[in-house]
Amino acid sequence: MSTGSGLFGGKSGAVGIGWRPEIDLTVERLAGVDFVEVIAENVCADHPDHLPASLRVLRARGTAVVPHGVSLGLGGADRPDPERLARLAEVAAAVEAPLVSEHLAFVRAGGMEAGHLLPVPRTRAALRVIAENVRVAQDSLPVPLALENPATLFTWPENEMTEGQFLAELVAMTGVSLLVDVANLHTERVNHGIDVAAALDTLPLEAVAYVHVAGGVLTDGIWHDTHAHPVSDEVLDILGMLCERHRPPGVLLERDAAFPPADELQGELTAIRSRLDGTAAAVKAGSIRGIPGPLGEVPGSRTEVSGALGGVSAGGGR
Amino acid sequence: MSPVAGPGADPGVHPVVDPVVDPVVDPVVDPVVDPVAARAELARRQADLLAALVAGGPVPEGFDAERIRVQSVALAAKRREGVLRALPVLATALGDRWPRTFMEWARTHPKPAVGGSRADAVAFAEYLKVRGELPEAVEAALSPAPPDPPKPPRRPGFVQRVRSRLRRNPVGWDPEAQYCSD
Numbered sequence: 181m182s183t184g185s186g187l188f189g190g191k192s193g194a195v196g197i198g199w200r201p202e203i204d205l206t207v208e209r210l211a212g213v214d215f216v217e218v219i220a221e222n223v224c225a226d227h228p229d230h231l232p233a234s235l236r237v238l239r240a241r242g243t244a245v246v247p248h249g250v251s252l253g254l255g256g257a258d259r260p261d262p263e264r265l266a267r268l269a270e271v272a273a274a275v276e277a278p279l280v281s282e283h284l285a286f287v288r289a290g291g292m293e294a295g296h297l298l299p300v301p302r303t304r305a306a307l308r309v310i311a312e313n314v315r316v317a318q319d320s321l322p323v324p325l326a327l328e329n330p331a332t333l334f335t336w337p338e339n340e341m342t343e344g345q346f347l348a349e350l351v352a353m354t355g356v357s358l359l360v361d362v363a364n365l366h367t368e369r370v371n372h373g374i375d376v377a378a379a380l381d382t383l384p385l386e387a388v389a390y391v392h393v394a395g396g397v398l399t400d401g402i403w404h405d406t407h408a409h410p411v412s413d414e415v416l417d418i419l420g421m422l423c424e425r426h427r428p429p430g431v432l433l434e435r436d437a438a439f440p441p442a443d444e445l446q447g448e449l450t451a452i453r454s455r456l457d458g459t460a461a462a463v464k465a466g467s468i469r470g471i472p473g474p475l476g477e478v479p480g481s482r483t484e485v486s487g488a489l490g491g492v493s494a495g496g497g498r
Numbered sequence: 499m500s501p502v503a504g505p506g507a508d509p510g511v512h513p514v515v516d517p518v519v520d521p522v523v524d525p526v527v528d529p530v531v532d533p534v535a536a537r538a539e540l541a542r543r544q545a546d547l548l549a550a551l552v553a554g555g556p557v558p559e560g561f562d563a564e565r566i567r568v569q570s571v572a573l574a575a576k577r578r579e580g581v582l583r584a585l586p587v588l589a590t591a592l593g594d595r596w597p598r599t600f601m602e603w604a605r606t607h608p609k610p611a612v613g614g615s616r617a618d619a620v621a622f623a624e625y626l627k628v629r630g631e632l633p634e635a636v637e638a639a640l641s642p643a644p645p646d647p648p649k650p651p652r653r654p655g656f657v658q659r660v661r662s663r664l665r666r667n668p669v670g671w672d673p674e675a676q677y678c679s680d
Contacts, residue, residue, distance in 0.1 A: 257541035290545025292552055292608040295580075296573050301543060305536035312533070333569045336543075337560030402568060 187278045187389060187429045188215040188244045193456050195449055196390070196432035199245070203435070204234035206442045212449055213243065215390075217432055218275070220247035220267070225274035235275060245275035246390070246432075249282040254313045254327070255300035256286040265320040272323050279389055281326040281359045282317070284310070284347065301336035302346040311353040318354065326389040328359035331367040331396075331405035343368065344382030351387045358383065360428070361392035362418040363405055370403035376418055385426035393419055393452055394434040407436035411448050420455040431456050554606035574604035580615030581622060585640075588619065591633035599626075627656060 188194035194214035199207050207216060216238060224230045235245060249268050252260050272280050285297035300306055318325050327350065329343055341349070350356055360383060368374040393416070395409035411433070419431065431452050435445065549555030551570045557563045578600050582589055589596045603625055610617040623640055626632040637656070 257537050257544055286544050288611070289541065289548045291611070292545070292548045293611050294548055294552065294573060295577055295609045298544075298548075298551075298569075301540070305531050306540050308531040308533060309536050309540050333572060334562055334565035338543075404572070 192429055193427060194244075194390075194430035195453050195456065196244075196246075196430055197445065197449065198248075198432065198434045198436070199235065199238070200436065200439075201232065201234075203439050203445070204232065206439075206445065208234055208237055210442065210446055210449060212453060215244035215246060215430060215432070217246045217248045217281070217434075218271075220249040220271045220280065221251050223247070223271055223274075225267075225271040228274050231274055239275060244278050247271040247275060247277050247280045249280060250297065251287055252282050252317065253285070253287040254282055254317060255284050255298075255306075255310055256288060256313070257309065258288075260313055260317050260320075262320065265317060269321050272321065277323055279324040279326055279357065280321060281328055281389070283328045283330050284343075284350070285330045297330045299330060299332040299334070299336065302339045302341045302343065304340060307341075307346060307349055307353075311350055314350060314354045314356050318356065324357050324389070326357035326359040328361055328392065329364050329368075331361070331364040331403075333371060333402060333404075335372055342374070342379065342382060344379045348382060348384050351384050356387075357389040358385075358387045359390055359392060360385075360388050360422065361394070362422060363392065363394040363396060363411075363415045363434075365418050366412075366415050367396065367403045367405050370398065370401075377421060380418075380422055380425055385422065385428070388422075388426065388428045390430035390432055391419065391422060391428045392432055392434055393448075407434050408438040410440070410444070411451065416451055416455055419452065420458075423456055423458060427456070548608075552605070552608040570605050571601070574601050577604050577609055577615070577618055581619040584615040585619040585623070585636070587633075587635050587639045588622070591635040599631075624656075 195212055196215035196217060197207055197213055199216040199218050239245060247268060252264055254260060268280055283297050284300060286300055287294050287297060300310060329347065347358060365376050365379055369376050393411055394405060394407045395411045396403050396405040397409050433448055433452060546558045550557045550566055551573055557566045592599060600622060603622055610621050623632055623636055
């Protein structure tokens with residue numbers, strides 16, 4: 181077993197996929213899945229025996245499970261709700277999570293629910309409020325917290341900082357980890373004209389726990405981060421740029437709807453693996469052997485990928 | 499590169515540096531920001547914005563009105579998908595009126611704070627009921643199944659029935675989306 185950050189079963193450069201009930205059997209059978217993510221709010225976690233059977237199968241293999249929260253609203257004006265935090269902590273304990281993740285976003289205000297993640301104003305005043313919210317959350321959780329940059333359709337007029345600067349300050353203030361969504365960086369590039377390279381240079385990449393990759397669609401000049409379309413090369417290229425700067429502990433594919441055949445998901449995981457290992461150019465040139473085929477065997481030349489499955493067949497815990 | 503704190507910066511140590519080029523601020527001791535005022539201002543701005551997005555409120559000053567419209571439509575469309583999963587009969591019973599009527603309603607009526615898409619569907623049905631536009635098939639779908647034991651002497655009204663069903667749900671997440679082992 182290779183040594184690494186220890187976040188995802190002792191591996192570095194782990195590859196994962198968002199576990200969803202619609203694709204649970206598929207996820208169990210995909211090659212080279214080192215970790216999965218579950219939407220924390222949607223998992224029964226009052227007792228480990230009540231977890232979905234598929235998650236118990238994955239846990240028994242030693243596949244790490246990361247709860248991904250969507251309703252804390254850490255970017256909101258209220259301190260995070262203790263009941264929601266307690267539930268997130270409960271899920272983390274039930275799946276023996278190495279960490280949990282949430283978003284730099286607000287989801288409710290003035291007694292109204294947005295039903296979605298909305299961007300925060302990036303001002304010094306908001307930074308102070310949100311840093312305090314993050315600390316409250318960290319104090320309530322049994323494992324480290326990672327914060328994700330959201331995909332947005334609009335910006336606040338009072339913004340004083342870039343998103344990269346804002347997140348860098350939050351990391352410095354709270355020690356929070358980062359979940360960098362490279363599809364959301366692409367969204368920000370299309371919708372708001374940000375310079376992705378500059379954003380990556382500003383983000384403290386050493387604080388990255390893992391990275392999200394997802395597909396979206398361009399409609400009337402606006403990028404919608406749907407998680408229902410194939411992952412585009414533009415998004416994968418940003419992943420490559422990030423990995424060139426700092427190889428992250430893990431990269432995870434998100435697919436939430438319009439689920440494709442398993443082969444297509446396997447191909448996207450393979451593309452992610454190649455960017456993570458810096459072999460994209462070589463793969464395109466056809467000079468690399470042993471890229472896992474669709475649901476096929478995992479070639480032995482790919483030690484890290486085979487290690488993930490090797491743990492499976494051996495039934496080894498970690 | 500802008501003067502941003504690196505990951506190694508220690509917020510607990512404050513070396514003598516030009517404050518203009520060192521924006522690292524400890525959230526506990528930042529002398530510039532009044533935390534109480536900061537929370538109040540953030541609450542006000544976010545509430546005003548959310549009112550524009552989900553309650554038909556005016557677009558707050560300074561925002562791109564077209565982008566706020568796009569976001570508002572996107573939020574309503576996301577709710578529509580959830581409501582359709584919770585109560586598919588809405589689409590079949592309302593036919594052509596389904597998407598338009600729901601989108602108009604959702605852009606001016608926030609999603610209920612608890613109960614997820616199921617509560618959203620019920621709230622939309624209540625709205626149709628008040629307007630006398632609730633299709634019988636939807637009302638039937640929302641009514642409890644006929645009781646097995648002898649009928650109670652008096653059944654609560656439509657609104658009480660659906661509220662009672664909602665109260666049985668845990669708060670804060672979408673029970674329709676909960677995925678548990680058998």
